[in-house]
Amino acid sequence: MDPVTNPYSPGAGRLPMALVGRETQLKAWHTALKRVEAGRDAQSLVLYGLRGVGKTVLLSRFARIAEDAHWLVARIEAKSGSSMRDMVGEAFHGPLVDLARPGVGQRVLKALKTALSFKASYDTSGVWNFGVDLRDVAGGGADTGVFESDLSKLLRDLSEAAADQGTGVALLIDEAQDLPAKELIALCAIVHAANQRQDRLVVALAGLPSLPRRLSEAKSYAERLFSYHGIGALQPDDARRALVDPASDEDVVWSGGALDKVMAEAGGYPYFLQQYGQDTWNVAAESPLSPADAELGIAHGRAALDTGFFRVRWDRATMAEKNYLRAMAIDDDEGSQAGNIAVRLGKTVKSLGPIRASLIGKGLIYSPVHGVVAYTVPAMATFVRQQDD
Ligand SMILES: Nc1ncnc2c1ncn2[C@@H]1O[C@H](COP(=O)(O)OP(=O)(O)O)[C@@H](O)[C@H]1O
Ligand SMILES: [Mg+2]
Incomplete structure (x- = not known):
């Protein structure tokens, strides 16, 4: 058949022609947006699962739904090297430019001014110009340098601006398991406070199966703060579709x-x-x-x-890491006890600690429960067994 009309799209983050089997999550997102628009509180979402199950494309769908409803939407991907402050700041720039029109209300103007101060807190050379006069406007103050209070101030003022428009603010973070602990702590605190004030904010986080645990380590109340959705293999009817x-x-x-x-x-x-x-x-x-x-x-x-x-x-692993991955393959894709891996390699659990940590850092394995590790991609064990380098 003609490859030009081929309707399938294998690849990280590539939108499928038919996004199937995620009705529960889409409904939860839809409900959250509608509740916020009705001036109620809403539960933020966490999507977690192995690589290749469709977390990123679901997050893209969430973003599009919110954008179509004219929300202020920022979407970022956590990665080492960039701070969440910069990424969030830049991600809101486009939506704010769209919002800045002559004749907008005081709350929008205030949000723009606060966004300018947030921008200045991480970038002293670049200045935004929204084309509206903000000189006599209240606002600003999101540049104290304390991440939690600055981001909180920004989201709060954006949320008030969104209220003016009858919409809300959506913050979507992919690969959230890679956020540093202090940013996860700040994020939980911000969402918690925003819920209590019934701010018009909804957050969606996506990440590896280690994400729920990282969140509850950040704040014990994280369990109640989010609704958690394990994203996995599709049911047969959905796979067929x-x-x-x-x-x-x-x-x-x-x-x-x-x-x-x-x-x-x-x-x-x-x-x-x-x-x-x-x-x-x-x-x-x-x-x-x-x-x-x-x-x-x-x-x-x-x-x-x-x-x-x-x-x-596989190519990202060192020789010693490959041996570790090989020792895991004996358990297929079920996850391995750290103790068993040590026995198989003739080493102590402690001496393997750095290898294990490095594999987790590279995103090749994660720890589903204490003392156990598993591959982050489905069906990895078969592949690993076939490698002889
Ligand atoms: N619900 C779905 N229905 C059909 N195909 C999907 C679905 N979710 C994801 N895909 C496909 O699976 C692949 C991986 O999706 P992606 O979102 O990158 O996964 P993840 O972020 O979990 O690693 C992509 O090729 C995408 O088109
Ligand atoms: Mg992804």
Whole structure:
């Protein structure tokens, strides 16, 4: 089939033609926005799961829903090297430019002035110009240098500006497990205070399965602060839709046999469904896609995953780290006791501490519970066993 019209999209953060099986989370987001618009408090959300399950694309969908409702939306990705202050500040610039029109009310003007002070707190050379006169406007003060109070001030004034418009403020943070502890602590405190004041703020965090634990370590009340959504493999009916719906938009049909093969191979993981869907489409000569097409597509897809999805992670590991990952593969993808890994490698748990920490830092493994580690990508064990370097 024509690769130009191929409707599948394997790749980190690539929006699927059919985003399926996330109705619960979309409903929770929708409810949160509607509650805020009605002047009520709303629960912020945490999405957690392995790599490739669709957290980033769900966060993108959240952002778009809020933007379509004319909310002030900032979306950032936590990464080492940039502080949350800079990232949040820059992310609000675009929405604020859109908001700054002649004749806007005092609360909007105040928010703009506060945003200017927030900007000045991390960037003394660049100045924003919203094209409106802010000289006699109250506001500012988000530049004390204390992150929690500055961000709190910014979000609060933005929230009042949004109230003027009948909307709200949405802050979306991807890879949130990588936020430093002090930023997570500040974030929890800000959301907590904002809820109590019924500010028009909703936060959505996405990250690895270690995120809920990192949050409750940051603030014990984090458990009640957010609604937690484990994002995992799709149910069979949804997995089928992820394959069938995009094809039917192109008047292409999957045979039952082809569907069964791809679904069995993908195990419901969105990334794998997109990959095998794409490759089956590309090898097929005509519709309906046949079981033979699926077999060949799966072979191509596996090779693509091995040289891409899995390989990029493997290549980031040092020799000693690879040995550690190999020792984990004996437990398949179920997670491994640190003690068992030590025995397999003939080392002590303590001496392996730095290797373990480094693998966690590189995002290759995480700790689901104390004393246990697991791969951050599904089906990693099979790949690891096949490597001989
Ligand atoms: N709900 C879904 N339905 C169909 N495909 C999806 C879904 N969620 C994600 N995908 C696909 O899975 C892949 C991984 O998505 P991504 O959001 O990057 O995952 P994560 O952020 O969890 O690592 C992408 O190719 C995307 O198109
Ligand atoms: Mg992601």
